[in-house]
Amino acid sequence: MMHAKKEQHEDKIELVPFTVRLRVLLPLPLADAYDYRAPAGPPVPLGSFVVVPLGRRQAIGVVWDGTPDPSLPESRLRGVEQVLDAPPMTETLRRFVAWVAAYTLSPPGAVLRMAMSAPSALEARAPQAGWRRAPHPPEGARVTPPRRRVLDAVADGVPRAGGEIAEAAGVTPAILRGMADAGLIEPALLPHRRVFATPDPAHPGPALGPEQAAAAATLREAVGRHAFSTTLLTGVTGSGKTEVYFEAVAACLAQGRQALVLLPEIALSSQWLDRFRARFGVAPALWHSELTSRTRRETWRAVAEGEAPVLVGARSALFLPFPDLGLIVVDEEHETAFKQEEGVVYHARDMAVVRARLSSATCVLASATPSLESTTNAATGRYATVHLPARHGGAEMPDVALIDLRRTPPERGRFLSPPLVAAVTETLARGEQAMLFLNRRGYAPMTLCRACGHRMRCPNCTAWLVEHRAQRRLQCHHCGHVEAPPEACPECGAAHSTVPIGPGVERVLEEAAALWPEARRLVMASDTIPGPAAAAAAAQSIQRREVDLIIGTQIVAKGWHFPHLTLVGVVDADLGLAGGDLRAAERTVQLLHQVAGRAGREEHRGHVLLQSFAPEHPVMQALVSGDLDAFMAAEADDRRPGHWPPFGRLAALIVSAEDERAADRTARDLGLAAPGGEGIEVLGPAPAPLAILRGRHRRRLLLKTRRDIAVQPLLEAWLAKVSVPGSVRVQVDVDPVGFL
Template sequence: MHTINTGDADEVASVVALAARLRVLLPLPLADAYDYRAPVGAVVPVGAFVVVPLGRRQSIGVVWDGDPNPGLSEKRLRSVEQVLDAPPMTATLRRFVDWVAAYTLSPPGAVLRMAMSAPSALEAPAPRAGWRRAPHPPDGARITPPRRRVLDLLADDTPRAGGQIAEAASVAPAILRGMADAGLIEPALMPRQAAFTRPDPDHPGPSLGPEQATAADALRAAVSRRAFSTTLLTGVTGSGKTEVYFEAVAQALREGRQALVLLPEIALSAQWLDRFRGRFGVAPALWHSELTPRTRRETWRAVAEGEAPVLVGARSALFLPFPDLGLIVVDEEHETAFKQEEGVVYHARDMAVVRARLSSAACVLASATPSLESTTNAATGRYASVHLPARHGGAEMPDVALIDLRRTPPERGHFLSPPLVEAVTQTLARGEQAMLFLNRRGYAPMTLCRACGHRLRCPNCTAWLVEHRAARRLQCHHCGHVEAPPEACPNCGAPHSTVPIGPGVERVLEEATALWPEARRLVMASDTIPGPAAAAAAAQAIQNREVDLIIGTQIVAKGWHFPHLTLVGVVDADLGLAGGDLRASERTFQLLHQVAGRAGREEHRGRVLLQSFAPEHPVMQALVSGDLDAFMEAEANDRRPGHWPPFGRLAALIVSSEDERAAERTARDLGLAAPGGEGVEVLGPAPAPLAILRGRHRRRLLLKTRRDIAVQPLLQDWLAKVTVPGNVRVQVDVDPVGFL
């Protein structure tokens, strides 16, 4: 990442004088704040949330840092209409918004929108009414046994909600109404309760082994320093990294500071939450896209008021208003799910490091297969490093072996080779669980006509339609387009001529059903595990041994602990190596190593079989040897001479338009205006691999520089030279991780 000055960390908010001008940043794709007149007689701090007029409507914004425009006429100023009763946005979060905007070349208002993701939380919560004992009940009021139970419950004079009273005293709501009419109880405002119970840092949790204890000591010390640091926490799968960084969370709680844990797939966090409850006695606050509006509002407000001591969330949780953030953990830091590709394009792992620096907090990046970027930062001393070399509790790493599909191919029309079929059969016969992994959803990745060869393609994207046979649909996994399977070829009209090509997990399920009809099977893919409840149910069923055979896509690699799973078979280990992606080898190794790590996590040693047409490939050999360090060193040696990340910098320009000629012309103009000089290279323009996406024609240009050259000034100068038509969009992606 390019280093941008973060400014002073002083959290003391400046105060705007009476009737002064205010700079108000609005959560809109605007390049700068607007000037407004402060309300007469009001003192408005920088960071306050305010309601302001914008055109003919109202908008909520934040009083921002900096000096108003002295050249703006007083007559053109409009007044702030309301100051909202919400904790002001901290100086740290405001600097973070500005930093992210500058680094990603995004409008500050677009970044602010991510920090205002629950607008309803800006209004003070309405007080809740309940009942309490009347201080002077009338003489002679009839006291029945149910009424006595209510009065005894309210003897401490603490107001309680009607439903709570009725349930605790075992009375009907009509009893309460009668007591109110009789003057025995009266309405009262209930005291505001904390939205979340504080986790107990000293709650007895699982015992740590010697290596875990040493690692935990290092992380606790980093948190106790109350200063910025980044530690890369690595270790083999099953080594107890989660339990180790839980000790850093506990230390943040002891320090009276908040902790944030980022997970790549928060919807699949059921087992992680169970482990958290086991360590701290309560659940943490959650932040993800499936929260109800009410929970979202309450959680945002609790974070802002310091009443959510620990929050676990998706990448967007980085923009929540923590008043005193002491720790950020990025679990599975290598995951590409931390990269946001739409709107403001940023990588949550890198931005977590920035937010920790601005907050004088400790940052922990955890992974069994860390990214080359983080590995390099640790090797050069920018990050501290802690490693757990062995599985916890004496469990051994699985044996990994290759199946050469050139020598032992599957039967015609099938996808499981004889050695893999035999291994699954033996595993199931022993009463153990097996997993078949294929990182493809649906039944088949492509459908074609056997009469004319026509391939069914998405009308909006340059992508094949994926067959989902169970749901009887063809679907584009890029734009979501869905259509029914055709009765006849849309090109030649031949009836019933379309056939599936290649396997998806549904097709593997079909083959497994024929091979092992008695086995209890479960498919784990985003289609079948859509959210937290489904993930929890699946994990529980596997743990309860209600499942014999798991068939899954990449979501089965996300940190699951299945104690009875002893065999993992990878149906197509070569799948991720196709194409010209810079990180194809690294990603394939990471994914398959993580999948392999699901096997043999307790007393029975695991076994992993990789089906491959290229067993001699360095990735396959590294998986067999288990030598992550040697593999990463080889990757570094491949990238270093060409100044590819992390030894150089990349930034992509993605030009798109519904008008193909407009996209082509703008891309050509950008190519002609491209920057040059020593250590600077521009590749393209060229059609993107997904040349059409959601109906938009796409062209890509890639800026590559040496590590010591900042890309942001180059990009700003470059974009300033070209006039972009209104029907063309140019998206900037600094530090791209994908090239579609």
């Protein structure tokens, strides 16, 4: 990825030079700001949020940098209608918005929209009314025991909310209204209260081992420099990376600056939050898609006013209005969940490094299985490195063994081999917990007719419908289409002829119920763990040993700590290796190593069994040996000669249209106009692996260049040569991580 230039600065309010014109950027897919007439009165600071007319409606925008267009006649200017009472957008965030737009070839207004994700937070806080003790109550007013309790609750004269007073005094709201009528209490505006408690950097946390303490000291020193740096924090699963980067958070708090922690699955953060509270005494601010509109408004405003010292969130939290960001941590930095594939297409890990640079902040990228991009940056000296080689507290890494399904296959119609069944049986007999992992939701990934061979396909996508037997539905996991299982084959009409092909977690659950009927089972998949509350409940059940056997998809790989889990069985270790994805082997190693890391995290050593039809594959051998460094080095050697990332640059153009011929014509025109030259190669056009998605036909072209060639100018010149019809969409994906 490209990097912004390093600059030391402090955010400040900048005043627009006296002029009647302001540039206002609107949160719409617009390429530039519009000019407006400034309101009467004092100059409006850059970054101010303003209400402006747009056509026949009003819109909220931001007073943007740059020089207004002097050629625009005064008569065509429309006036700014209102300057909102909200902290102006800082220079750092405005520069970040512009940088992301330029890097991803997105309209600046579309990026700005991500930074204005809680429009209601821009409105001034409405004053809230409460009650306080009347300073001069009338003589002779009747004071009953309930009224006496109320007067005691407001004895200090500080205004309090009616509900708070009623709860403290054990009375109903009617009692308060009667006391107000009697002149014993009076209405009063409530003082502003901070929404989030301040984490205490000196709060005693868990004891760190010598290696953790040394790593924490390195990160604290980096934060203390008050300058940009990036550190790759690696370590085996269970080595205590979270506790180590918490010390960097503490150092940031001690400086009075804000810290941001990005997690790939914020909905699954319950154990992480428990660890944060144990270290800092309070919970951090949260930012994710499931927050209520009120919480989003309060959180956005608290961040902008510096009243949210630590925020943990999903990738979109990167665009929140931190006035003084001192630390960004990207946990599980290898996760593809940090890549946004819709709208503005960006990778939060890479943009976190940019935002840290613009903020003169420290960036920490943490992972037990770091991406090849980050390990290469570390090897070249662009990133510093800190490594934790052993599990915390003396726990040992699990033993990993392969089950060759060619030699010991499951029984007919089953998916668990005899060695895996025996290992689970023994584990459960010892009173320990076991996990079966299969990265497929539902009951079966495909349904076909045994009479004619017809496969049930999504009507909107080139994807098979996945059976979810418990809910009696067939579902497309790409567009969300749902339909009931047919009574007869829609192709040949044969009744009750459809059969499931292949396993999903529901089918593994069915097999497990037959094999271990007494075991208490829990399925952990995005269908069954839809949000934070469900994730917390599941984790608590496992920790309380109310579950014997966990059956899960990839969400079980993300940072869970289950002390009594000693066996992990991977049902289909070959699954991620299918297809021609550039990163298939790397992703498979990362996922399976993370899953394996759930086993044996405390006193009992863990065991991991991988079912595979290709035990000789380098991925399987790397997992058994535990030598991931050698695997990644070999992976780098394979990519380097062809200038594949991270040793070259990639950018994809995805052409889509409802009309197939329109998509083909535009893809053909782009192919004919493709750039060329030394170190530049264009692959395609070709149908995308998902050739139809949500009813749109899709074609792909892939631009590949040497590392020293910037792809953005090539893309801009390329797209400028081709006239794209309004019915056709061309999406640009710089640094793609997936190729569907």
